[in-house]
Amino acid sequence: MIIWQLFLAFFIPAIIGYGGGPASIPLVQHEVVQNYGWLTNDQFAEMLAVSNALPGPIATKMAGYVGFSVAGWVGALVTLLATILPSLFLMLLFMGVLMKFKDAPQVQRLTSYVRPVICLLLVVMTYQFISEGVTDTGWVHTVVLIAGSYILLEKVKLHPAYVILVAMVYGGFLLS
Amino acid sequence: MSKATDIALSFFRVGILGYGGGPSSIPLVYKEVVEKYEWMDADEFADVLALANALPGPILTKLAGYIGYRVAGSLGLVFALLSSVMPTVLLVIILFLALQTFQQQQFIAGMTKAISPVIAVMIGTLAWQFAKRGAKGLGHLINTIALALSAIAILLFHLHPAILILLCLILALLPRKERSRNEASS
Numbered sequence: 379m380i381i382w383q384l385f386l387a388f389f390i391p392a393i394i395g396y397g398g399g400p401a402s403i404p405l406v407q408h409e410v411v412q413n414y415g416w417l418t419n420d421q422f423a424e425m426l427a428v429s430n431a432l433p434g435p436i437a438t439k440m441a442g443y444v445g446f447s448v449a450g451w452v453g454a455l456v457t458l459l460a461t462i463l464p465s466l467f468l469m470l471l472f473m474g475v476l477m478k479f480k481d482a483p484q485v486q487r488l489t490s491y492v493r494p495v496i497c498l499l500l501v502v503m504t505y506q507f508i509s510e511g512v513t514d515t516g517w518v519h520t521v522v523l524i525a526g527s528y529i530l531l532e533k534v535k536l537h538p539a540y541v542i543l544v545a546m547v548y549g550g551f552l553l554s
Numbered sequence: 555m556s557k558a559t560d561i562a563l564s565f566f567r568v569g570i571l572g573y574g575g576g577p578s579s580i581p582l583v584y585k586e587v588v589e590k591y592e593w594m595d596a597d598e599f600a601d602v603l604a605l606a607n608a609l610p611g612p613i614l615t616k617l618a619g620y621i622g623y624r625v626a627g628s629l630g631l632v633f634a635l636l637s638s639v640m641p642t643v644l645l646v647i648i649l650f651l652a653l654q655t656f657q658q659q660q661f662i663a664g665m666t667k668a669i670s671p672v673i674a675v676m677i678g679t680l681a682w683q684f685a686k687r688g689a690k691g692l693g694h695l696i697n698t699i700a701l702a703l704s705a706i707a708i709l710l711f712h713l714h715p716a717i718l719i720l721l722c723l724i725l726a727l728l729p730r731k732e733r734s735r736n737e738a739s740s
Contacts, residue, residue, distance in 0.1 A: 398577040398613040434642030436575035437612035442643035465611030466619040490691035491726035494700035500681035507674035523671035549668025
């Protein structure tokens, strides 16, 4: 049963997530946190931190991490297949038909029509992570961490992996 | 066989060097596939990319699977997928296990507490990028209206995002009066 749920939880984001892996982050969160409750928002943030600190496609890292944490290696295999196979099959099977339509305005529109929904889901997630931060560490630390990581990421352009590392060292010393 | 190993090596490099998710590693794929190994020319690569973008789901696995198959058949497909995905998935699982093992320790517990605000900034930045690109593609007015409608549907009516997205996809695919070129194809 849980294997089937794991499959669905990653299959749905994979077949409606237009705009690549990052677009599927809030969709996966909706299934994994809200729908099935496999991870708390805190644990989901940990998962994203670990994924963001590593290279490679984000969708498969999320799938592997969540699948493994819920049901071990079998779980990881199922979530990975659910993430990769649907769109790859579509691409290989309907190659010819798709080639004809790929420049059609309807097809061109798909990504841009989905974007506002994804954007809103990301805003909701941002809000949730901020309030998690406040609950876990209080206002002061949350503001410091937000301001600090914003400056490091967007102004100093420090690599996300290092920003996460810096934040974790901060937490290790000041929040333990 | 050697072509399949080349495929495996090149997608291994793409997977292990690309930061910021699949979409940001597209230039790396281009470098390997078009410039280094010359498996396809720039035009064909552009076609494949457009095709991959027309479909949902992660972009890098679609590119890897398709290009692997196109260059070295089923073996190429499997090699490309495994080498682009597995190294980082294994690393992420190892890190997960490390977190689990040491979670009881005070220092580690403090470390994980600092994560949520940082991820909030990363997701918030991603949201901002989607908002900017949305405004560029749809225009400011329509983008704002679409955002407001999504907010009402999700926050007020608790509509499942999948349903909302399906509605958007149907809306996008509906035929309408456009230039003659697409009427021929639809």
